[in-house]
Amino acid sequence: xxxxxxxxxxxxxxxxxxxxxxxxxxxxxxxxxxxxxxxxxxxxxxxxxxxxxxxxxxxxxxxxxxxxxxxxxxxxxxxxxxxxxxxxxxxxxxxxxxxxxxxxxxxxxxxxxxxxxxxxxxxxxxxxxxxxxxxxxxxxxxxxxxxxxxxxxxxxxxxxxxxxxxxxxxxxxxxxxxxxxxxxxxxxxxxxxxxxxxxxxxxxxxxxxxxxxxxxxxxxxxxxxxxxxxxxxxxxxxxxxxxxxxxxxxxxxxxxxxxxxxxxxxxxxxxxxxxxxxxxxxxxxxxxxxxxxxxxxxxxxxxxxxxxxxxxxxxxxxxxxxxxxxxxxxxxxxxxxxxxxxxxxxxxxxxxxxxxxxxxxxxxxxxxxxxxxx
Amino acid sequence: xxxxxxxxxxxxxxxxxxxxxxxxxxxxxxxxxxxxxxxxxxxxxxxxxxxxxxxxxxxxxxxxxxxxxxxxxxxxxxxxxxxxxxxxxxxxxxxxxxxxxxxxxxxxxxxxxxxxxxxxxxxxxxxxxxxxxxxxxxxxxxxxxxxxxxxxxxxxxxxxxxxxxxxxxxxxxxxxxxxxxxxxxxxxxxxxxxxxxxxxxxxxxxxxxxxxxxxxxxxxxxxxxxxxxxxxxxxxxxxxxxxxxxxxxxxxxxxxxxxxxxxxxxxxxxxxxxxxxxxxxxxxxxxxxxxxxxxxxxxxxxxxxxxxxx
Numbered sequence: 045x046x047x048x049x050x051x052x053x054x055x056x057x058x059x060x061x062x063x064x065x066x067x068x069x070x071x072x073x074x075x076x077x078x079x080x081x082x083x084x085x086x087x088x089x090x091x092x093x094x095x096x097x098x099x100x101x102x103x104x105x106x107x108x109x110x111x112x113x114x115x116x117x118x119x120x121x122x123x124x125x126x127x128x129x130x131x132x133x134x135x136x137x138x139x140x141x142x143x144x145x146x147x148x149x150x151x152x153x154x155x156x157x158x159x160x161x162x163x164x165x166x167x168x169x170x171x172x173x174x175x176x177x178x179x180x181x182x183x184x185x186x187x188x189x190x191x192x193x194x195x196x197x198x199x200x201x202x203x204x205x206x207x208x209x210x211x212x213x214x215x216x217x218x219x220x221x222x223x224x225x226x227x228x229x230x231x232x233x234x235x236x237x238x239x240x241x242x243x244x245x246x247x248x249x250x251x252x253x254x255x256x257x258x259x260x261x262x263x264x265x266x267x268x269x270x271x272x273x274x275x276x277x278x279x280x281x282x283x284x285x286x287x288x289x290x291x292x293x294x295x296x297x298x299x300x301x302x303x304x305x306x307x308x309x310x311x312x313x314x315x316x317x318x319x320x321x322x323x324x325x326x327x328x329x330x331x332x333x334x335x336x337x338x339x340x341x342x343x344x345x346x347x348x349x350x351x352x353x354x355x356x357x358x359x360x361x362x363x364x365x366x367x368x369x370x371x372x373x374x375x376x377x378x379x380x381x382x383x384x385x386x387x388x389x390x391x392x393x394x395x396x397x398x399x400x401x402x403x404x405x406x407x408x409x410x411x412x413x414x415x416x417x418x
Numbered sequence: 419x420x421x422x423x424x425x426x427x428x429x430x431x432x433x434x435x436x437x438x439x440x441x442x443x444x445x446x447x448x449x450x451x452x453x454x455x456x457x458x459x460x461x462x463x464x465x466x467x468x469x470x471x472x473x474x475x476x477x478x479x480x481x482x483x484x485x486x487x488x489x490x491x492x493x494x495x496x497x498x499x500x501x502x503x504x505x506x507x508x509x510x511x512x513x514x515x516x517x518x519x520x521x522x523x524x525x526x527x528x529x530x531x532x533x534x535x536x537x538x539x540x541x542x543x544x545x546x547x548x549x550x551x552x553x554x555x556x557x558x559x560x561x562x563x564x565x566x567x568x569x570x571x572x573x574x575x576x577x578x579x580x581x582x583x584x585x586x587x588x589x590x591x592x593x594x595x596x597x598x599x600x601x602x603x604x605x606x607x608x609x610x611x612x613x614x615x616x617x618x619x620x621x622x623x624x625x626x627x628x629x630x631x632x633x634x635x636x637x638x639x640x641x642x643x644x645x646x647x648x649x650x651x652x653x654x655x656x657x658x659x660x661x662x663x664x665x666x667x668x669x670x671x672x673x674x675x676x677x678x679x680x681x682x683x684x685x686x687x688x689x690x691x692x693x694x695x696x697x698x699x700x701x702x703x704x705x706x707x708x709x710x711x712x713x714x715x716x717x718x719x720x721x722x723x724x725x726x727x728x
Contacts, residue, residue: 051523058520065508235504239514241471242500243521244493409487413471414433415502 052249059240059253060260066230067261073222079215080269083206084276087199091280094194101170101193104132109171112190115178119185121165124178133168173282196281196289201365203277207270207301208364212308212356213337216266220312221330223262225320227254228411235415247408255317255401262309270305274298297361300386304359307393311352314397318404321411349384349392358389421483423447424468424573424604429477431463438463439628441477446606449620450599453608454720460628461608462501465575468606469498481573494522497566501577503558505550511537511561512546515568522569536568537561539594541587556582563591574598576607580614592618616715626724637714646722647671647685649712650692657682660704667695683712 107128115124125131139162146155165180170193179187231237240250278286278294286294319329337353348354357364384392424446431438439460453461466472467479470486470493479485484492505514512533519529537543540560545553550561559582566574574595580588595605595618609615615622616636624631654660661673661682669688676682686692700706712718 054523055521058517062506062508062517234507235502236506238471238500238502239506239518241489242469242493242498243518244490245521246490249490410473412473413466413502 052246055245055249056253056256059245059250060256063227063254063257064260067223067227067257068264070223070226070230072230073219073226076219076222076265079219080265081272082215083211084269084273086206087203087273087276088279090199091276094280098193101132101168101175102172104170105130106172107169107176109174112169112171112176112178115176115185115188117185117188121167121180121183121185124167124185128167128169131167132170133166135166137164138162139164194280194282196285199277199281200362203274204360204362205364206273207304208357208360211266211270211273212304212353212360215269216262216305216308217312217334217337218330219266220258220262220309221316221326223265224255224258224313224316225326225329227258227317228320229324229326232415237411238413241413247411248405251317251321251401251405251408255313258313258317259309262313263306266309267302267305270301271298274301293361300359300361303390304356307359307390308352308356310397311355311393314400314404315352318400318407321404321407350396352393352396355384355389355393355396358384359386421480422602423480424482424606425480426464426467427478427480429467429474429479431467431472431474437628438472439467439625442628442630443477444623444630444633446604446623447621448599448602448604450595450605450607450618452615452619452622453606453625454612454615454622455625455631456724459625459724461625462577463628464625465498465500465577465606465608469493469496469575471498471500494569495572496575497569497571497573498575499559499562499566499577499579503555505558505561507549507551509550510547511542511550511553511557511564514550514561515565518565519568532568532570533564536564539567539590540564541590554582556584556587559583560587567594571603573604574606576605578609579607580609612715612717612720616717622719624719624724631724632719636719637711646713647687648689648692649718650684650686651681651710651712652684652696653681653707653709655680655705655707660699660706663699663704664695667691670695681707 111128115128141160141162142157143160144155145158163180163182165183167178167180169176169178174190174192177189178185179189228237231240274297278290315333316326316329319326319333323329337351340348340351340354424444426442426444429442430440437460442460442464453464455461463472467474468481468486470489473487481492481496486492509517512530515533515536516526516529519532520526522529524532534543534546537546540563542557542560542564545557550558553561559579563576563579566576576595580591583591592614595607599605599620619636621633621635623633652660657675657679661675661684664670664684665673667686669686669691670684671687672685674683684692696706696709713722
């Protein structure tokens with residue numbers, strides 16, 4: 045029988061179907077789920093805390109926003125309390141600090157350290173949406189901090205940072221390492237790779253089938269994890285505010301975050317599948333690739349394009365926040381290179397993936413069964 | 419398929435510094451061929467090379483005209499029951515075989531039918547739906563055999579196929595090999611049990627230290643060994659007289675009379691002359707009940723060519 049493309053595609057699907065079980069339920073890579081779900085857990089925790097706070101403070105009554113907006117620094121505790129009434133939270137404590145007392149200036153009298161005691165107090169008020177923390181020092185207001193209990197804009201920024209700094213750089217990176225390197229290496233370690241080699245299949249088809257299995261698992265786990273995290277970020281916020289955002293750009297943002305996660309699996313998956321064929325120790329390719337991705341910002345423009353992260357960051361709808369007070373070297377490490385357009389980012393990533401898979405396919409023809417050396 | 423033989427042409431394989439096989443050239447015709455040699459001699463290496471699980475460092479291999487580097491074509495007509503004991507954790511015996519058959523392009527119904535038939539051949543239908551990982555060693559051996567034969571291959575390669583089989587299944591399996599060989603297929607197997615090899619093989623390949631020591635039909639190989647006298651057992655009534663007559667022959671080196679004086683073991687350097695001498699003695703009126711070669715078996719060949727240490 046002459047093998048046709050459709051026949052080979054059916055073979056690849058059969059392999060993928062069998063390998064899906066390993067990709068999803070391998071004991072060796074169970075930690076992948078923890079990586080994928082960690083950000084969602086963070087946002088769910090944040091949302092639960094905010095909801096509990098809102099419920100607890102709402103039960104104690106609201107203070108009109110205009111009242112605490114009008115409070116000025118330098119006002120006394122009594123004045124504030126008489127205008128705003130009972131706070132939702134009242135904390136008092138004493139603060140000790142050491143201060144250097146200068147000498148009198150008459151020659152030998154030395155400078156001495158002495159302890160100063162301050163009465164500190166924090167009164168918190170809530171207007172149903174924002175909380176006002178009023179900080180008193182020795183009975184006088186010295187700082188006022190008014191902020192929404194939940195800050196949608198801030199949460200979106202946090203999500204953008206978490207997604208780019210943790211999810212793309214670490215979670216998907218190491219998750220794909222766990223899933224894709226296990227596809228061939230796992231068979232080698234389990235001494236079952238010969239099962240595939242003794243079937244009438246081209247090695248390239250075997251590689252494709254395994255890649256498809258890993259890809260489906262990784263996309264379900266990580267795109268699912270990203271969208272779950274996104275939903276968890278939106279969940280505690282005011283439904284009206286969320287609806288406005290969703291209709292304006294929320295849906296598009298969700299799509300591009302999901303796409304970036306899925307394409308991350310496509311790109312890193314191909315790299316780690318190839319690494320699993322060429323190398324025995326996963327630490328070597330992981331460390332090398334991690335370093336390569338980290339120094340991407342320092343590389344010439346042409347080399348920057350040989351990076352999965354370069355394309356993924358270009359797809360993210362919101363630039364990740366960068367702390368301007370951080371050292372320049374850290375800012376360079378964290379900042380993406382000049383981003384590519386969405387089209388070129390997707391095309392570039394797919395081209396890079398295809399190139400890596402071609403290299404992997406060539407390597408797959410030379411694999412031998414050598415269980416005794418594992 | 420351009421040729422009906424399995425051909426190794428100057429094949430060498432090294433595992434780093436360690437020799438696997440060295441400059442092996444073989445032509446294996448259809449029938450049952452046994453690879454015989456001590457542990458580490460290169461039997462499994464030869465089988466793995468033949469099936470493409472490993473690649474030669476030098477030389478080429480052709481299985482009925484197809485290179486093992488083309489598994490898509492070669493594995494359609496080749497089955498290999500390896501010694502690797504592991505099976506995918508997910509699989510029951512039935513799934514293990516049926517999934518493999520799906521890759522041949524059979525429909526699910528066809529694959530399941532063939533899988534069931536293969537399991538029937540090895541008497542494994544009762545355990546078909548249990549996980550392979552939970553099978554005993556003998557059951558795993560049988561299921562590997564079933565997987566190798568499920569697609570009805572033209573070339574069947576079997577690494578120690580009779581290990582772990584109970585006597586009944588062993589006899590059935592040998593009968594199956596014979597039936598397949600009678601159909602003009604290749605059955606290439608390795609075994610440590612030389613008596614079994616002796617009984618079932620059409621030809622043997624003796625291998626030691628990665629090199630082929632001898633190959634061919636057992637009798638032909640024996641005739642090529644001139645260093646060791648040929649041994650014959652003669653059954654007769656007047657053993658002492660016939661022994662005395664034979665002892666006059668130059669080619670006879672040793673005669674051992676049986677305790678019952680009803681026969682003897684004769685060692686001769688020349689089989690042809692021995693046959694002629696025996697004819698003369700019989701024609702002279704000495705009654706000879708039977709003559710059988712005592713060392714035309716794999717055991718003797720092994721002893722002569724490879725030595726002890728198996």
